[in-house]
Amino acid sequence: MAKQKKQPRPKAITPKGFRDYFGAEVDERKHMLDQIAAVYHRYGFDALESSAVETVEALGKFLPDVDRPNEGVFAWQEFDEKDNGDWMALRYDLTAPLARVYAQHRNDLPTPYRRYAMGPVWRNEKPGPGRFRQFYQCDADTVGTASMAADAEICAMLADTLETVGIPRGDYLVRVNNRKVMNGVLEVMGVGEGPEREAVLRTIDKFDKVGEAGVRELLGKGRLDASGAYIDGVGLSDEQAEPVIAFLTSKGATADETLTNLRAAVGESAVGAEGIAELEQIADLLAAQGYGPDRIEIDPSVVRGLGYYTGPVFEAELTFEIQDEKGRPRQFGSVAGGGRYDDLVKRFTGQAVPATGISIGVDRLLAALRAKGRMGGKAVGPVVVTVMDKSRLADYQSMVTELRQAGIRAEVYLGNPKNFGNQLKYADKRNSPVAVIAGSDEFDAGKVQIKDLVLGAKIAESATLEEWKERPSQFECDRADMVAKVREIIEASDD
Amino acid sequence: MAKQKKQPRPKAITPKGFRDYFGAEVDERKHMLDQIAAVYHRYGFDALESSAVETVEALGKFLPDVDRPNEGVFAWQEFDEKDNGDWMALRYDLTAPLARVYAQHRNDLPTPYRRYAMGPVWRNEKPGPGRFRQFYQCDADTVGTASMAADAEICAMLADTLETVGIPRGDYLVRVNNRKVMNGVLEVMGVGEGPEREAVLRTIDKFDKVGEAGVRELLGKGRLDASGAYIDGVGLSDEQAEPVIAFLTSKGATADETLTNLRAAVGESAVGAEGIAELEQIADLLAAQGYGPDRIEIDPSVVRGLGYYTGPVFEAELTFEIQDEKGRPRQFGSVAGGGRYDDLVKRFTGQAVPATGISIGVDRLLAALRAKGRMGGKAVGPVVVTVMDKSRLADYQSMVTELRQAGIRAEVYLGNPKNFGNQLKYADKRNSPVAVIAGSDEFDAGKVQIKDLVLGAKIAESATLEEWKERPSQFECDRADMVAKVREIIEASDD
The missing domain is CATH 3.40.50.800 (Anticodon-binding domain)
Incomplete structure (x- = not known):
């Protein structure tokens, strides 16, 4: 009789892009989440824990246009005898589920609804060093009010949160901008929706890296980058490009000065003026509560990638230097971001529901504290x-x-x-x-x-x-x- | 021109079998998890957070024998241009991931490795009232020791945990049994592996419901159940069935008495005697630490469904009455269970690694505290x-x-x-x-x-x-x- 073939042993490995967290790593993250939750709670935000799984239809951003809608998300089809089951997916952030929850439960929830949420999210992306396909987010959002006081509150809370988890004042900065101001600038330039607008926005996003002269080149004929490659420009004339430059360099020594510069940059644009008025309200409210430019400042170079923002946008940056893999000093950079998104709930209900919020990248924030030696001591054993x-x-x-x-x-x-x-x-x-x-x-x-x-x-x-x-x-x-x-x-x- | 057809709005609903948790519900669960973690930590257990996603190969229990291995788990195939990607799945418990983690990291982990884990798990089952497809588990396991002291410790820790979260002594009971004793009984009966053994085990599991006389009927010719349906019996003679009955009714007033009765039930079986010796060691260790039968008792009627247990099995039961949906009193029942499983790590490494542990059903425990009015007060707002x-x-x-x-x-x-x-x-x-x-x-x-x-x-x-x-x-x-x-x-x- 032939010897029965043995089943090979399964491999004991995490799937690509996933990892395990042990002992002190788990404790430290939990401690940080507890600290953040305490601040959010004190500001009147209520906890929400939505399910990790959503229908692909509700998640929206990645609607299936092919059989397998797994571009960017982990998705699968519910079993159904006619192979006609719903597509489901793991949530890729905490904002899309919030929009679904608010639309579903809006009659039972207070308005405005202040909620916080913390937990893992999943991205079906190519993993890389330090880049995982499951990571924690920690969000706070206010749904149901158009008041700039909600945005100001989120910024103040973000500053308080960073100090609470151990980033001292001076080591961080919350930067605030407004999409409407940028739209005003584009209006003045005569750049409508379409590929040209996208190209201009991508260029603005590079300001931090390439500076004023670099942006000028990229908006015009193009630019030889550090690697020697030639990057094609948007093809605007110097005159056309001027409002973008004026906008990007409009940051003054004080909020008032910045706002005055921005007024010049948006000229006659109504939407631009609206954006500036919103920034002014936020600045006034924050100043009245004692949040000065050492903690929160208006900075027109903040862009934030996500297309769904409709007004103020925020970014929290750590301003201290760390060493990169090659031992060169670099700024730590962004640990949180957010903004106002007035259209996400409307997808479900047809009615506009204004909302604004912030998302903290908890794992990056932990990495920052470890880089500064403020965390990561060996836990004491039993x-x-x-x-x-x-x-x-x-x-x-x-x-x-x-x-x-x-x-x-x-x-x-x-x-x-x-x-x-x-x-x-x-x-x-x-x-x-x-x-x-x-x-x-x-x-x-x-x-x-x-x-x-x-x-x-x-x-x-x-x-x-x-x-x-x-x-x-x-x-x-x-x-x-x-x-x-x-x-x-x-x-x-x-x- | 024909009017453009509008996209229908997405439905704002959770997928079937999933739900959202709001405010006080989230806070109360978090508070309970914190209390449990504090007890586990004091006992020397370290936190572990493994990824929610595992390869289907590592999860093992649900290996794909068809194209779509989603029987019981939520699974999907990694995208791969040759449609040859790995199958991945959401974890269905916290034990299978522990076995994978221990096999993967065993050279870096202490031996024995005491770890706890808490978090959601996912089951692709038909949802029902109060039955969700995502729920919390809260596990503690000791890997790498065959000592019964590890099992005794788990039982003592479980009793401490229940008291810590608010179940007073007298309102719960940790019941301990041993698979080897049951195997000894089956050996004495001449029941080998196979369908007959399965049928006998299923019958033993019904002892709580149908009592001694019911089990006698079910092991023999069969039984008319309460609904009037006739349930076929296993077909054993009265004489053959006797050891099972002796085993199930062997619980005495003291551990000593129970052990004496069990010795009679397993007769000459070596594996049965081994199981009894293990129970005796556990009972002695617990008695020395002051955990009497008011908290932990040997109870031969405990079965525990999972096939992978190889020695002691544990179950924590709440002994107070609550009212069911129809207002009738009933016992609340099981809130935690576990046991020794010596073969799970071996799947990966080929070497036997003894392990034992417990899993608390956090959502059921919360429901119990709410049923007793010890939780669920409206949270105070801002x-x-x-x-x-x-x-x-x-x-x-x-x-x-x-x-x-x-x-x-x-x-x-x-x-x-x-x-x-x-x-x-x-x-x-x-x-x-x-x-x-x-x-x-x-x-x-x-x-x-x-x-x-x-x-x-x-x-x-x-x-x-x-x-x-x-x-x-x-x-x-x-x-x-x-x-x-x-x-x-x-x-x-x-x-």
């Missing part, structure tokens, strides 16, 4: 009660129960106890502050050995016992004093 | 600063800023301020404790009006002002005293 005598397991369990009841994180070593060295290696891998040791001698005498692993590590580092004379790295104490002695060491090493 | 004079928005914003800085949740009304009644209706919908009111008279005099909405609601309820004489429902105070006066009302209504 106290490890070692096992010298297997028949005493119940006694060791009683020790950890006592420690836990005193609020101390603790565990019994549950691996093979034969090799005591492995138990201490385990405690080291767990980053344990203390090991508790008791064999039959100790049990008979009513004692335990306490091994101070924090001190042990320090001694190993400085390779001398001299300076630690006062504090023994292992000592015996009465069993009854175990909890108190362990606590002393943990508290001493917290300093 | 203080609402109303808008009497639109030109004073900056002043209203300053008021909420002051309140927030004092730690009080507060917001400005941002709807259309024309109809003041709507502002109070909004505050009511938000469950606000206080409304702050200031028009030009108040601004001129440096005053604000404070409206106590909690008291207002109480007066409306009892329809008399008499008993509330001491506490006016609306009063004027100096603008400088606003924060203190608001705080007084919030603190008084907390009582």
